[in-house]
Amino acid sequence: MIRCLAIDDETPALDILEDNIRQVPFLQLIGKCKNAYAALEVMHKEAVDLLFLDIEMPGISGLSFLKSLANKPMVIFITAYRNYAVEGFDLDVLDYLVKPVSFDRFLKAAGKALEYHGFKQKEDSPNSNYPDYLFIHTEYQLTKVFIHEITYIEGLRNYIRIHLAGSAKPLLSKLSLKAIEEKLPPGKYARVHKSFIVLLDKISSIRNDIIRIGNRDIPLSRSCREEFFKKINTGI
Missing domain, CATH: 3.40.50.2300 (Response regulator)
Known part of the structure; x- marks a missing residue:
């Protein structure tokens, strides 16, 4: 506050x-x-x-x-x-x-x-924990979004879509993927493609270059593979 x-x-x-x-x-x-x-x-x-x-x-x-x-x-x-x-x-x-x-x-x-x-x-307080929520500017208001509810984030040209668990309608915000990435706590997410960030604990399966989250397939790009597998194998 x-x-x-x-x-x-x-x-x-x-x-x-x-x-x-x-x-x-x-x-x-x-x-x-x-x-x-x-x-x-x-x-x-x-x-x-x-x-x-x-x-x-x-x-x-x-x-x-x-x-x-x-x-x-x-x-x-x-x-x-x-x-x-x-x-x-x-x-x-x-x-x-x-x-x-x-x-x-x-x-x-x-x-x-x-x-x-x-x-x-x-x-x-450099060692303090990140908050478990973000305030996102969407639809002419600041909306509180709990990080544990985010499944993945999709980058559009000048906007992002934040997909939430249990919600059919994603939040649309005028942000870049880089800007939202800086707000997320380290170790909780991975950039898997130039247009996608995924929350690691929401991943159901990985097959070849496809990450499955719920009923959605997210592409894993070649440039992001090494860093992504390092995160999921070490937990950091």
């Missing part, structure tokens, strides 16, 4: 932020503030992972506030002005949203925060 603080001097903007945050399952709103002083008070009392921060506010601007922080959380700027984008990214903000922000665009920014948060957790 990512703990969020929303900072904006306009009440309607804060209300929209609150509504958007509450619709995203991995975001938790811990406070709403109308200025930087109130935000500092919250941050002294609560752990904050992510700031949704306006820029032009009375007193201390969002830029000045961010520059003043010794230990910066993740930051997503949400502003009515486009002309601060370069300075914002110089401060390593995750994203820069210009009002009015559609929920789909908000969700994309939240997804960036989730990916970075996961990366930092693995970096800080």
